[in-house]
Amino acid sequence: MADTSLGIDLNVVPFHKTDDTPKNNEDKLNQMNLENKKLKEMLTLVLDNHNSLQNHVSKLMQDHDLLASSPNKRKSGVCDECNTSASTESHHQGLLKRLNNGVTRVYTRTDPSDKSLVVKDGYQWRKYGQKVTRDNPSPRAYYKCSFAPSCPVKKKVQRSLDEPDLLVTIYEGKHDHKSTDNEHETQTSKARFNSPMELGKFDDTLVEQMANSLTRNPDFIEELAEAIFSKIFENDLF
């Protein structure tokens, strides 16, 4: 069995003692800086793992495309994506699959109570149609990228037939501009932080906030656990 430890302790315990002498405050500050540093390293590690996993998934998807393009025809009830006999699409949760002709399919888990067909992906979309298709009683929504008038990208969003809380988004085309989120992020950062020192502080604060929110987010922990599991699986198999 491979070493599965990522060196991450998700139970980050903040110190609770409150002793307000200057000496203790200084210690406290040092300790906080140390923790921030650790969290930053953890985050970097998580991002690295995430990137390598994503690369690996893309590679696997490409291999699968080659297999799927073989003359063997699909049977009904066989998954479009991976030709498994599973009728559920839960194994695609959060997956990003690039198909031919710049078509990308993304599976997004949503709140079951949320009936809207909205997938936040950092771009600005304008809905231009909705249609109920024959094979799926839930309506399919049609969106065009509205950020740049010349942008040819379209997307279709429809709930999975098997799992109503799973949104299937099909992107067609390639954006000829940056995502609106990136732009906004860059602009607000520039506006708020003028000196490198401020940026450094922002960096620490951001890392702290991100780490806190991530460790409190059960979805993230679940996804991290899945990622770790697949990494173990990968190490066992390859």
Added chain:
DNA sequence: CGCGTTTGACCTGCGC
């Protein structure tokens, strides 16, 4: 008033 969504009508491609 401007912008985004809704929704019925229309267009297009495909199989028979």
Added chain:
DNA sequence: GCGCAGGTCAAACGCG
């Protein structure tokens, strides 16, 4: 040519 299904258009509507 016809019917069907998916995709798009555009007027009406709602909201801030």
